[in-house]
Amino acid sequence: MFRETITHQGGTTNGNASEAHAMLILRRAVTRGYTIDASTDGGATVSWTARRFGVGTQVIEAPRSIELVPHLPVGNALTVRTCEDLLLIDSERHPATYDPEARVITGGIWRIPPAASARLRARGLVHAGDDNSVRLTLVTRLALIARDHRTRTTEPEGWHRPGPNDPPSAGLNKPGRRAGMLHSSASVAICECGEFSRHCGDREEARRAATAHRRDEFTTYLKLLTAAPTPV
Ligand SMILES: [Zn+2]
Structure with a gap:
């Protein structure tokens, strides 16, 4: 909900x-x-x-x-262990079911201990249907995709001394106390997925690039998810 x-x-x-x-x-x-x-x-x-x-040709x-x-935010529920259990539940080869007698979620060749199984259900991370089939909830899926694509942007260097790769005369024409210094407003946008990094002219541009990357990834993922024949 x-x-x-x-x-x-x-x-x-x-x-x-x-x-x-x-x-x-x-x-x-x-x-x-x-x-x-x-x-x-x-x-x-x-x-x-x-x-x-x-009015007339005006478009508002x-x-x-x-x-x-x-209603039940994921918060800190997604520990490494929990994510491993969720991965098992989401695997297509061994569909997950809930065994009400043993009180475990099982895929036949694997089973999640009763306490962990109960926690997954109580935290709303998985949903067990009337037929005891178990699947991840939409909340879990959204949290996982958002966590996969956490982005950051690097702090621009600002005024700095020339590095070994700059020409020897770099920055010598700068007035006052900035003589010999170089200025860089460059910032890099990086995503935790490891598949995205972009060098940008300034931090604002880097933030925009990071946001665009996240949104692209969410849309691609949701396109697949909403096209799936079974709900969520
Ligand atoms: Zn990413």
Whole structure:
């Protein structure tokens, strides 16, 4: 379950969204090319610009968004061990089921001990259906993808002494106390996934590049997830 905040023409409206409804919102966002942000707590924000005709040929643009905040935020629940268990549950080769007698989640060749199985369910990380099939919840999936793509930007060097790779005369024409110094506002955007780093002219540009990378990854992932034949 999510708390849903919709920003529309008349202000904001709060309500609740079931997992199925949240999936619907995300599927529509993917189809329409809206901006999607995921949070490490398992929430998501969809934003877009609404356009309508004003007087004559005037087009009025207004920001719109839907924010989904989980009732049970993931918080610090995703330890290394928990992530390993979630990986087992998510494997397609051995579908996970809940054994109510032994009170364990099992995939046949593996089983998660009762205490850990109970914790996964109590924290809302997995959902056990009426037929005892077990799957990850949407909250868990959003938190995992957001954690995979945590980005940072490096601090620009600013004024600094020339390094071994700079020409010997570098910075000598600078006035006052900055003679012999070089200035760099360059910043690098880096993602924890290890597959993205970009050298940018300044930190603002690096922040924009990092945000664009995260959003690309969320959209690609949600495209696959919302196209899956089974819910979540
Ligand atoms: Zn990444």
